[in-house]
Amino acid sequence: MKKNLVALLSFLLVFSLVLAGCSEEKAEETKSQLDVIMKRGKLIGGVNADIPGFGYLDSDGSYKGMDIDITKAIAAAVFGDANAVEYRPLSSEERFVAVQTGEVDVLARNTTYTTSRDASVGLAFAPVTFYDGQGMMVHKDSGIKSLKDLEGARISVESGTTTELNLADQMRKLGVSYEPVVFDSQDAAVAAYEEGSVDAYTTDRSGLVSRRSTLSNPDDHIILNDVLSKEPLAPSVKDGDTKWADIVTWTVYALIQAEEYGITQGNVDTFMDSDVPEIRRFLGVEGDLGEQLGLKNDFVVQIIKAVGNYGEVYDRHLGPDTVFDLDRGPNNLWTDGGLMYSPPFR
């Protein structure tokens, strides 16, 4: 009996650790993820598959959205080929383990940048690619006008998100009692809301706008004016690998800087013989900024040719020509009163 127990326990341990997905190579490896990616010949990006505008699987089988374009930009910076990416659709609970274990090289899945995720979850965040805030969607005929009207309401939310925590914080602050209905997928949470099983659905405001567009009668739903929290969304990589983190960081900055210089997908070639020293350095005509990062000197050109500048990426997925028509607001360049700011490329 005792022997059985020992065998059972060892088996359990083995099994739980295998689940945690830790393999020998990772323990011994000291080289940067960049070398691994170079050797593999493609980037593995952890993305969302069901938020239109940010990351979703289109009907033609390709991934589209802002986060997808960021992933493409990174692939373009590393390989000069935006299509050298393998996408891994992740749920909100799976995403951190996927980064921790190195299953994905970069996580671009509308993930909020927070202290604890930076410190104890073991992620290193790149700059914010989208400044968002949490909002609340309710049925128009429910008569709910603000968060205070939600007394006793059932509110659906996706598990494993900051949304779940912010909801608890805000309601505690307002002293409103409610019943959280926590689903492990966004589709289920929205379905329960649409059926009227819950009174309200909460997630990031951009997510609400994009989700509302997929409901059968978008006009029957309103998004409350209350903003429950700050939700800066940023790509992230595994902590402790500064070389790889730098590449992701400066890829995002390159997108922002390109917009500031007015360099677009269409006109990037005309800038190649620019006389302005900063632009020459930025595009890698002069200097060795790319090599310092471990990339080719023209990595910025590759990024812009692949996806355009930040403004173009935004407009393609969330701008006036899309169903969302989201105002840029804080996502404008700092020169236009927004928060998008890149440190100098030099």
Next chain:
Amino acid sequence: MSKPSTSTPFWRDKRIIPILLQVVFAVIVVIAGVFLITNALTSLRQIGISFGYDFLGKMASFDIGDKLIEFSSTDSYGKAFIVGILNTIKVAFIGIILATILGFIVGISRLSTNWLARMVATVYVEIFRNTPLLVQIFIWFYAVFLGFPIIEKSLSIFEVFFFSNRGSVIPWFDITSATLVWGILLLIGVVLSYFAWKLRLKQQVETGQKRYPGYFAFGTILLALGIAWLLTLEAPFSISTPEISKRGYIGGYTLSPGFGALLVALVMYTASFIAEIVRGGILAVSKGQVEAAKALGLKSPTILRLVVLPQAIRIIIPPLTNQYLNLIKNSSLAAAVAYQELVGVGITVLSQTGRSIEVISIVILVYLSMSLFTSLLMNIYNKYSQLVER
């Protein structure tokens, strides 16, 4: 024969080989275990995460919808786990009872001489046993529980049971000051009635005269309840009937759609397996037993109750235990329908703290202890119901 040990090398010695093989196997297992543990710890250290359970004492800052004990977002992760464990126990306990009842009814119906009962039971078993449980949970949740009308137009039965897509509500008991007294006296009454029944039965067997053991047992309980009434002059509980208010129900006991879908799916699924086990157990009782009982002039229900089932039970219990364990473990599919049991809470804690190994180890330990405890109870019952050989 005098010196076989000198002529046989130890690797060909039949007494040593089995021991040697076991030692080799144990060493491999231990090495693999140690290797995996150190490897996991090294990887964690590399990304700067320390291993430990200290997070359990920290503030959870999330809320849980279904809960049996008070829980708010200021309580600890540890307490959140307890709420989750209680929710698992709740669905498993009710589920096991209902699945057993339904399973026995269906299993017996499958052997019925009534054509309709037999066919209905067969169709039921084949459908529920042969489709995936997760699919069944989704169907119950989306098609049935979310398909109920909105709350203002709740379906109602006698204005006391209500069904809407916010949840189903049933009348419930409210504990009053008298509940405890009634409970204690009922317990005493039940114990005494058991002894009274035994005593009268013994006398009846010894004397051969009718001593009415059943009436005496029942009378004892009535007497105990009569005393309880005299002591408290109150009903044991008040019944709270639900009413519809704006966004929910007031009074009664509300079952959330997630809990409802999970419970019904688990019961229907597990009962289809139990039905087959019961049928197998009954068929395994030799035909001669039934024939002998018939020859004695017993009626069919009596044969089933006194001759067939007591013997079938011995065959039924071990596989039945497996089904109970399956039901407990299958309750972890609840996360799909927003019922926050152990795994649901675990997933939330895991993604808020990033402590995947710790959280998964807790979940494994809890399921392991619940399953072992259930097997223990069933093993005790199994021993008790085994044939006593004389």
